[in-house]
Amino acid sequence: MTQTVRRHGWAIGLFALLVLLLIITKLIQPGYGASGIGSLARAALPFAFATAAQVIVVIAGGIDLSIASMMAVTSVTAAAMMDGASEEFAVVVVLFVLLLGIAMGMINGILVVLTRVPDIVVTLAMLFVWEGVALLILRAPGGAAAEWLKGIIVGTAGIPGLPAEITAWIPKALLVLVVCLGIVWLPLRRSRLGLSIYAVGSDALAAFRSGVAVNRTKVVAYAVAGLFAAMGGLVLTMSTGIGAPIPGPYLLASVAAVVLGGVALGGGRGGLLGPIIAVFILRLVRTDLTLLSVDPNITTVIEGTIMVVVVILGGLVALRGRSA
Amino acid sequence: MTSESLLDASGVCKSYGPVAALRDASLTVGPGEVHALVGANGAGKSTLVKILTGAVRPDSGRILIRGRDRKVHSPAEARRSGLVSVYQEPALIPDLDVADNLRLTGTPVDPFMKWVRALGIDKLDLFETARDLPLAVLRILDLARALAIEPDVLLLDEMTAALPANLAEKVLDVVRRQCETGRSVIFISHRFLEISALCDRATVLRDGETVGVVDVEAGVEEQIVELMLGTRTELGRAAGKPQQSAGDRRPEGETPRLRISNLGAGTKLEDVSFDLQVGEVLGVIALEGQGQDELFGVLSGSRRALTGKIEVDGTEARFRHPADAIRAGLVYVPSNRVDALLMQRSVRENIALPFCAGAWGPIDMAKENVRVDGAIERLQIDTRAQGEVQRLSGGNQQKVTIARWIATGVQTLLCFDPTRGIDIRTKREIYSLLRELAAQGSSVLLYTSELEEVQLVCDRAVVIFGGRVVDVLPADIANEPTLMRAAYGLPREVSSDAIPGSAPAHGASGIELGPA
Numbered sequence: 072m073t074q075t076v077r078r079h080g081w082a083i084g085l086f087a088l089l090v091l092l093l094i095i096t097k098l099i100q101p102g103y104g105a106s107g108i109g110s111l112a113r114a115a116l117p118f119a120f121a122t123a124a125q126v127i128v129v130i131a132g133g134i135d136l137s138i139a140s141m142m143a144v145t146s147v148t149a150a151a152m153m154d155g156a157s158e159e160f161a162v163v164v165v166l167f168v169l170l171l172g173i174a175m176g177m178i179n180g181i182l183v184v185l186t187r188v189p190d191i192v193v194t195l196a197m198l199f200v201w202e203g204v205a206l207l208i209l210r211a212p213g214g215a216a217a218e219w220l221k222g223i224i225v226g227t228a229g230i231p232g233l234p235a236e237i238t239a240w241i242p243k244a245l246l247v248l249v250v251c252l253g254i255v256w257l258p259l260r261r262s263r264l265g266l267s268i269y270a271v272g273s274d275a276l277a278a279f280r281s282g283v284a285v286n287r288t289k290v291v292a293y294a295v296a297g298l299f300a301a302m303g304g305l306v307l308t309m310s311t312g313i314g315a316p317i318p319g320p321y322l323l324a325s326v327a328a329v330v331l332g333g334v335a336l337g338g339g340r341g342g343l344l345g346p347i348i349a350v351f352i353l354r355l356v357r358t359d360l361t362l363l364s365v366d367p368n369i370t371t372v373i374e375g376t377i378m379v380v381v382v383i384l385g386g387l388v389a390l391r392g393r394s395a
Numbered sequence: 396m397t398s399e400s401l402l403d404a405s406g407v408c409k410s411y412g413p414v415a416a417l418r419d420a421s422l423t424v425g426p427g428e429v430h431a432l433v434g435a436n437g438a439g440k441s442t443l444v445k446i447l448t449g450a451v452r453p454d455s456g457r458i459l460i461r462g463r464d465r466k467v468h469s470p471a472e473a474r475r476s477g478l479v480s481v482y483q484e485p486a487l488i489p490d491l492d493v494a495d496n497l498r499l500t501g502t503p504v505d506p507f508m509k510w511v512r513a514l515g516i517d518k519l520d521l522f523e524t525a526r527d528l529p530l531a532v533l534r535i536l537d538l539a540r541a542l543a544i545e546p547d548v549l550l551l552d553e554m555t556a557a558l559p560a561n562l563a564e565k566v567l568d569v570v571r572r573q574c575e576t577g578r579s580v581i582f583i584s585h586r587f588l589e590i591s592a593l594c595d596r597a598t599v600l601r602d603g604e605t606v607g608v609v610d611v612e613a614g615v616e617e618q619i620v621e622l623m624l625g626t627r628t629e630l631g632r633a634a635g636k637p638q639q640s641a642g643d644r645r646p647e648g649e650t651p652r653l654r655i656s657n658l659g660a661g662t663k664l665e666d667v668s669f670d671l672q673v674g675e676v677l678g679v680i681a682l683e684g685q686g687q688d689e690l691f692g693v694l695s696g697s698r699r700a701l702t703g704k705i706e707v708d709g710t711e712a713r714f715r716h717p718a719d720a721i722r723a724g725l726v727y728v729p730s731n732r733v734d735a736l737l738m739q740r741s742v743r744e745n746i747a748l749p750f751c752a753g754a755w756g757p758i759d760m761a762k763e764n765v766r767v768d769g770a771i772e773r774l775q776i777d778t779r780a781q782g783e784v785q786r787l788s789g790g791n792q793q794k795v796t797i798a799r800w801i802a803t804g805v806q807t808l809l810c811f812d813p814t815r816g817i818d819i820r821t822k823r824e825i826y827s828l829l830r831e832l833a834a835q836g837s838s839v840l841l842y843t844s845e846l847e848e849v850q851l852v853c854d855r856a857v858v859i860f861g862g863r864v865v866d867v868l869p870a871d872i873a874n875e876p877t878l879m880r881a882a883y884g885l886p887r888e889v890s891s892d893a894i895p896g897s898a899p900a901h902g903a904s905g906i907e908l909g910p911a
Contacts, residue, residue: 266491266499273490279450280486281500282471339490 081333081385082345088381089348092355100362105227107358109242113224113310115354116244117142118324120303122332122346123252124296125325131292132272132338133183133190138300138325139318140201141175145304147205150214150314161217169301175201176297180290198322205316214314223247224309248347251302255295256343268292273339328353331378333385352377400425400459401579402447402478402548407456409442416442417453418603422581424548429570429580431590431611434600435623435682435879440583443600444552447581448480449473461547477547481554483684485533489526493536496525502543510539515565530557530662538566542573549573550581555589556684557662567593585682585860587616587883601625620879649673650709652807652838653725655694658703664689665862666703671807671840676833678853678870679842680878686862687842691811694840695727696720707807721749726800730812732792738785742776743767745784746799770798774828790821797828808832808839815844826852846875846882860884 096103121138128135145168152164183193224244229235259265267288270278279285303321308314330336331353332346353374360370405421417439424430434440445451447458449467458465460476467473470480487496497504504521511519514535525533534557541549551570555563570580570593584590590597591611599607599622607622609615651670658667664686671677681687692698694705696714705712707723714720717727726749729735736745746767747758774794776787784792793813800808810829814822829839829852841853849856849870856873858866858881866881881887 263499263501266495269491269495270488270499273488277484277486277488278499280448280470280480280482281488281496282469282474283499284469284471339488 079342079344080388082342082348084385084388085332085345085348085352085381089352089355092352092359096355096359096362099359105239105242108240109227109244111351111354111358112242112244112248115350116224116248116306116310117303117319117321118328118354119248119347119350120251120299120306121321121325122328122350123256123343124299124303125329126332126334126341126343126346127268127292127299128190128296129329129334129336130272130338130341131268131289132275133289133292134194134326134336135179135293135296136191136194136322137175137179137197137201138296138303139320139322140198140205141172141297141300142304142307142321143205143316143318144175144201144208145172145301146307147209147214147314147316149305149308150216151209152214153217153220153308154213154215156217158217158219161220164217165220165305168305169298172297172299172301172304173294174297176294176300177290179297180293183293184286184289202316202318205318209314209316212313212315214308216308216312220305220309221312224306247306252299252343252347255298259295264288264291269339271338324350324353327374327378331381401461402581403457403459403462404443404447405457407443407446407458408454409446409451410454415603417446419605420456420600420603421605422447422598423608424579424581426579427574427577428596429574429582429594431594431597432581432583432600433590433597433619433623438600438623439603440600441552442603444480444482444550444583447473447478447550474544474546478550479541479544479546479548480550481534481537481541481552483552483556485525485530485537487525487533487536487540490524492522492524493519493528494521496536497521497540500540500544502540506545507539507543510542510569511536513565513569514539515562531559531562534558535562535566538569542569546578548579548581550583552583553585553684554582555584555586563589585685585883587619587885591615599623616880616883616885620876620883620885624875624879651706652708653694653840654706654709656704656706658690658693658700658705659862660689660693660698660700660702661686663862664693667859667862667864668703669857669864669867671838672854673838674833674836675855676829676839676841676853678849678856678873679840679859680846680849680856680882681842681859682882685859687811687859690859691727691809691840691842694720694725694809696725697727721803721805724806726803726805726808728793728796728800728808728810728813730815732789732796735796736784736792739783742771742784742787742795745795746770749799749803766803770801773801774798775824790817790824793817793821793825797825801832806837808837810839810841812842812844814848846878849873849878858882 096107121142124138125135148171149164149168152167153161156164179194179197182197183190186193224247226243227239227241228243228246230238230241267278267283268291270281270283271285271288275285307319328346328349331349332341334341334346356374356377357370360373400423402422402424407417407420408415409417420439420443422432422443432440432443442451446453449469449472452468458467460478465476467476467478473480487493488499491499497507508519516532516535528536534554538551538554555566558566567589570582573580582590582594594611597609597611597615597619598605599609599619601623606625609618609622649672652673653671656668659665663684667686667690669677679687679690689698693700693714696717696719707725712723714723720726737748747763774797776791776794776798784795787795797808797813808829814825817825826848829841833839841848843849850873853870853873855870856868856878857864858868858878860882861884865884866887868877868881877887
C-alpha cells in the first residue's frame, strides 16, 4: 500500500489539485456540472494524446518536437480519405491512419538512432517535414469525417451495471481516452519492452550492459509516440469534422503537461497517469480563468506560474521524502 | 591446454584512430581457475574487457569459448555464450527498482536472493529503487545478478574496490566456491594482496600486449611489477632530469604554500595529508580511481570536501566555487584541454578570461594586451592560428591553459596529467616551464600517469592508494619500479633504493612468456 502511494505520489497529488480546481469551478459557476465536464474532456482529448506521445519518448530519454505535425498529417489524411466515402470505409481509414502514425514515428526513431544527431534536432527537422506533408495532402482545412466517428466522442454512454445518475457524469470522450491509452500503455508497462524503455532513458550504458537492445528500444518508443499522435490526429478530425493542415498548439502543451506530470525530462522517471491529469488541470485552469473573464494574456502568465510552482513544490516534497 | 580451456582469446587487436589500444593481447582461462588480469593504467585492460563482453568489436583476433569460435557483438550475446561481466560502475538501471532490474535481464529471483544472502546482505527490499541504494550494495547486487545465471566465465572488474572489508571478504569467498564447481573467474584488481590470496594465474598486459602469464605463488608481485614495467624503466633513466632541484634550497620550518590534512571527499578519497612547499614541484602518483580526481576537485574548488582541512600559506581555506580557489592562488590545469578552454574563442580571449572573469565592468584593453603578449611570448605559443583555440595543436592548447594562469601571476598550479597525449617536444617545454615557475617561487602539484615524469620534474612524490597516502618519496629514489610498487600498495623494497632501475626481467624463472 505504502509502495503504491510512494510510486504514484505525484499523480495522487495532481489528482487532489484537480479535485480542488473542480470545487473552485463549481464555486465560480454554480451551474457547472455534467455538461461542463463533458466539454472539458472533449477539449482535453487531443492534448491528452499529444501528451501521451511525448511521455513515452521522454521516458526513453528523447524528446519529440514533431508530435503536433504528425497529428496534422494523420488528421488531414483521415479527413481527405473519408471525404465522400461510405461510413463503413471509415474503419479502414482509422486502421490506415494508425499505421501511418506508427510509420512516421518509426522514421523519426530510425533517424535518431542512425544519424546519432540529438533527438531534439532530428525531430525539429521532422516537425517541418511532416508539416509540409500535411499541407501537400490538404492545402486548406477541409475533408469530412464519418458520422459514427464524430458520435464516438459526443455525449455520454451507458455502462452496464452502473445507474444513469453516475454514467451521466462520465463523458464518452473520457472513456475513449482511457480505453485507447490503456490498450497500449498497460500491456507495455507490464512487458520487458516497457522496462527496456525506462532502462534506456535512465542510463543507456547500464541498459546496454544489461543486455537491452538500446537502438531497437528507442525506435519502438518513437513508433508508439507516432501511434498516440495518430490517435490525437483522428480525435481532431472527429471533433471538428474536418482536417486542418496547420497543427494546433499541441507540441508545447505536451511538453508542459509532461513536466507538470512528474516525468523527468532527462528520461527514465515518471508514468502516464500524472501527465494526463496534468492535461486536465491545465485545461480546467483555462476554463476557470475564462469564466472569471480574466484577460487571456494574463491567463498564460498564470498557467506558466502554476507549472513552475507545482514543479518546485513537488521537488521539495520529493527531497523531504528521501531524507526522511 | 588450449583444447580444454573455457575461454581462449588470442591475437586480439583494437585501434581507436591512430592509437593502438590493443596490439596483440591474449588470455587463456582454464576451468575452475581464478585468473588475474593485470596491467598499468592504459595497458589495455579495459579495452580487452570490453571486447570479451561484446561492448566493443576487435579489429582482429580470435575468441574461443569452450573451444568454439564465438563472435560476441553485445553483452546480451556474451551472456548467452556463458560469459558474464561485473563492471566497475554498477550496471543496475538507476530509476528502476531491484525487482524490475531482475526482470529486465530475465534473472531468476530465488537464486539471486540466495546469492545476495551468501554475499552478506541479509535484508534487501526488492522494491527499492536502485538510485537510492548505496554503492557497495549495488555492486553486490550486480555480482549476485551475474552469479544467479550461473555463467561459465565470470569477469570481475575491480570488484572489491568500492566495498567495505567485510563485504569484500565475502566476495572473495564466493569467488573461491564458484571455482570449486569448475567455473572460472577473471579477476581484475589493483590489489596484489587479493590477487595472491585468490588467483591461480595472472596475465600481464603492457602497452596493449600480453607480455607474460605467471603462476601466482609467493613473491610473484615482483615478477608482475617487472613485467608491467618492461623496458620503460630504461627510457625513464635516459631522459634525465634538470637537477637544479628546489629540494636542496627548501627552507626548513617555513610555512608550506599548501597544507592538506586528513582530506576526504566522495566515496574514493578517504584520508590524505601532505604539504606542498613554496617553490616545489610535488608529484602525485596513483592508479586510476584512487581518489586523485576528488583530491584535485576539492583543491580547485569544484567539489566539496567531506572531512579534513586545507591551509594556504598558513591560513585555513574553504572553497565553495573555483573562483574562491583562484582567489587563493590555486588554479587547475586539467588533462583534457576541452574542459579548460573556450575552444571556439581566440587565444587572446582565452588567456585574458581569468583576469576579467571576476568583474563585469569594461575591459582595460591596454593592460590586457600587455599581460597576454607577455604570457604568449613566455610560453612560445605558436600564434599563427591566432583565431580559434581549437585550431591549435594539443601541445599548444595545453600551453594556453597554463599561460592564462601565468598571466594572472598565480602562485600554485594544480596540474592533472597535463602532458597526456602531447608530443615529446612540447612535453619537454612544459617540464622546463614547470621547473622555471618553481624556481621563481610558485608551487606545482602534478598528478601524472607517466611515472617517469616524477624523476624528470618533481622534487618529491606522494603516492596515493585506496584514498590514502601510502608513501612519500624524494625524487632521487622515486624510479618507476619503486613508484609502481608503492602505487599498488606494496611495501617499499630496500634493495631498489640502493640500485635504482633494476634490470627488466624478461625470461625470469617461473614466467611463461606470452605467445610469440
